Amino acid sequence: xxxxxxxxxxxxxxxxxxxxxxxxxxxxxxxxxxxxxxxxxxxxxxxxxxxxxxxxxxxxxxxxxxxxxxxxxxxxxxxxxxxxxxxxxxxxxxxxxxxxxxxxxxxxxxxxxx
Amino acid sequence: xxxxxxxxxxxxxxxxxxxxxxxxxxxxxxxxxxxxxxxxxxxxxxxxxxxxxxxxxxxxxxxxxxxxxxxxxxxxxxxxxxxxxxxxxxxxxxxxxxxxxxxxxxxxxxxxx
Numbered sequence: 687x688x689x690x691x692x693x694x695x696x697x698x699x700x701x702x703x704x705x706x707x708x709x710x711x712x713x714x715x716x717x718x719x720x721x722x723x724x725x726x727x728x729x730x731x732x733x734x735x736x737x738x739x740x741x742x743x744x745x746x747x748x749x750x751x752x753x754x755x756x757x758x759x760x761x762x763x764x765x766x767x768x769x770x771x772x773x774x775x776x777x778x779x780x781x782x783x784x785x786x787x788x789x790x791x792x793x794x795x796x797x798x799x800x
Numbered sequence: 801x802x803x804x805x806x807x808x809x810x811x812x813x814x815x816x817x818x819x820x821x822x823x824x825x826x827x828x829x830x831x832x833x834x835x836x837x838x839x840x841x842x843x844x845x846x847x848x849x850x851x852x853x854x855x856x857x858x859x860x861x862x863x864x865x866x867x868x869x870x871x872x873x874x875x876x877x878x879x880x881x882x883x884x885x886x887x888x889x890x891x892x893x894x895x896x897x898x899x900x901x902x903x904x905x906x907x908x909x910x911x912x913x
Contacts, residue, residue, distance in 0.1 A: 690843070717899065728804075729844075729889060729903040742900065777844060781899070789901075791836070793843035 688712065690792035692778050698798045704766040707795045711760070711780030717741075718761050719781075719789065720753060724774030732776075735761060768799045802827040802894045806904035809887075813880055813911050821875040821907045823864075823890035831892040833857075833866050833873040834901070839886045847875075847888070880911045 691710040699705050711718045720732040732751070733743040737758035746753070750769070755761040765772055775796050781789035806823040813819060825831065835847040835857070848857030850866035850873065857864050862877045873890060890904040 692843075719899075719901075721901070721903075723906075726906075728905040729891075729901075731900045731902075734899060745900075779844075790846075791844035793841075 692792035709778030715780035804904035809908040819877040829895035
């Protein structure tokens with residue numbers, strides 16, 4: 687089966703611009719997660735979708751970040767306007783159910799805000 | 801809240817050396833524990849897992865034992881290879897935190913021939 691796909695793999699934008707990251711989960715996976723690693727620190731949870739609904743968005747840092755998952759398939763994460771501290775690697779993951787055995791991550795999008 | 805602490809890197813070893821990467825955690829109840837690995841240019845891959853106390857996860861020669869008494873899940877490998885060079889992340893899935901993984905800061909391993 688195809689894995690979790692993220693694009694772009696890299697994005698360099700100027701402060702104040704808008705960037706949209708996309709994640710295509712494994713087909714049939716209802717659960718979709720966004721995480722990010724900034725400044726080489728720990729990977730932190732951003733939010734969790736179950737189908738098209740936001741199950742938990744407690745990790746979203748502020749209202750400059752907007753995540754959507756229309757139709758319960760792919761998801762987008764928009765940062766508007768981007769700030770320098772948003773630089774990092776954004777990971778998407780998906781899982782079929784709420785089993786406690788971890789889930790499948792994508793390769794990540796490296797975002798650099800200059 | 802839940803937290804994971806792992807040794808800071810980088811860890812530099814010669815090929816065939818023994819590897820230990822320490823990981824300790826704080827969580828309520830009985831979390832599931834994981835090691836993820838990120839090879840250069842790739843995404844996070846699940847390396848091994850343990851879902852209850854005293855379980856040993858193993859994969860590709862790596863092992864980790866879920867020790868509730870010491871709240872630890874140290875990663876070990878008896879003989880590392882150059883191809884093991886990567887960043888290793890310890891993580892937990894808490895019982896009371898929905899389905900959210902809590903990660904440690906990551907440990908970069910560099911293996912020299």
